[in-house]
Amino acid sequence: MRSDLKCASGIELLADYLEGLLAKDVSADIETHVAGCPRCTAFIASYRDTPRILRDATAVTLPPDLEASLLDFLRSRRS
């Protein structure tokens, strides 16, 4: 087991860890570190929440008038 895993080096591996791409022993090192590190626990929670928060905040539906004008535009360019 590596004794040198710090918050900073663990975070470099975080994306690969969350996608399950790391070797088992490396994943185990991360889990051991995080279990004893409230800062990394908090960091990882907010790291995982970030995509969802931004996805929800930028979710838009296509306005109906845009849908109609798109169709008009495309028909005019094809005729």
Added chain:
Amino acid sequence: MAVAAEPSDEDLAARAAGADEPAFEALVARYQARVYRLARRLTQDDGDAQDALQETFLQVHRKLSSFRGESRFSTWLYRVATNAALMQRRSRARRPAEPLDAYAPRFDVYGEHAATPEELLAASAVDERLDRKRLAEKALDGLARLPDLYREAFVLRDLEELETAEVAEILGLEPAAVRQRVHRARLLLRGYLGALAERES
């Protein structure tokens, strides 16, 4: 169980390439909302998103005969749409956005987090601290302030929720490069959201 199967994208694309206009319009109907949402996330602007939406389907119509089915139709369409949005974004003079570098995680000399657990968790509460309208504005602002290379990968992977391999195909990158860019974007945006939440508390 006697529901007729919807034609596949590839079936519609083949028909549309043969000047079957209803098939083309069926593809437009199927993808227009996703293309608009993608373009808005890439350009951070309603007008640019509308222009990119039109340009995307104009190009799809022109290029359909060259679509050979090496990729899935949706992957090919996302590539056309991403390029249209990036062209649109570049064509408009913008104020230079202040980069998000200041929001990267900070460590002490021992490589440990400099911030407290409470500070590190702040980003998770941003959607409770800011009202929807303000968070929507700030989200676009955060995307605008990302480096271009990170933004494209983050939007496709984390906001449009495409698989890493598909994002790699769209952007012409290795999957490892996509993961790296998405990771960098998440780090910066996490810090940015955390700072927003703390400012509003």
